[in-house]
Amino acid sequence: MESGPARELKITPIRNGTVIDHIPDGLALEVLRIIGGSGLHRNSTVSIAMHVRSAKQEWKDILKVENVEISDRAANAIALLAPSATISIIRDFAVREKHPVTLPDRIDGILRCPNLECITNLTEPVETSFEVVHHRPIRLRCRYCDEPVTDFLPQLP
Numbered sequence: 001m002e003s004g005p006a007r008e009l010k011i012t013p014i015r016n017g018t019v020i021d022h023i024p025d026g027l028a029l030e031v032l033r034i035i036g037g038s039g040l041h042r043n044s045t046v047s048i049a050m051h052v053r054s055a056k057q058e059w060k061d062i063l064k065v066e067n068v069e070i071s072d073r074a075a076n077a078i079a080l081l082a083p084s085a086t087i088s089i090i091r092d093f094a095v096r097e098k099h100p101v102t103l104p105d106r107i108d109g110i111l112r113c114p115n116l117e118c119i120t121n122l123t124e125p126v127e128t129s130f131e132v133v134h135h136r137p138i139r140l141r142c143r144y145c146d147e148p149v150t151d152f153l154p155q156l157p
Helices: 028-036 072-081
Strands: 017-024 046-053 059-066 086-091 094-100 106-108 129-134 139-142
Touching (some): 017 028, 028 059, 028 072, 072 106
Antiparallel strands (some): 017 059, 046 059, 106 129, 129 139
16 A cells, blocks of 8 residues: 655644743643643633654644633743743734743742741641742742752642
């Protein structure tokens, strides 16, 4: 049996929403989990491309979410997980904003402190807050108990 030309499947453009590109290979589902916490709509089509060749990095993932513009808090969580990612805001099928994720100097309410005795892990209603001590590799420090945090990926929401 003779094979014809290879058929290329493409992800269709979105009218309005968010595209997150340059996600490190294999992390698109984790990024989707972060966005899912900020409220995907029932009419939000989600497209995921994983293990895609890239000119900037050897392999990458891409995530497109219709009808959702992610919050600053979600963008901060993505910066922790995928510091090389870029976020594009799409309106009427056109890129209206595009920027790399940036890690702020302080991360609030995204991670849990690993110190079980920290006030944020006790019965007090205190939101977690971490100072970014180092950007690459990312190192954080709890602003309440000074506990260092270097392994935070499993704790993301």
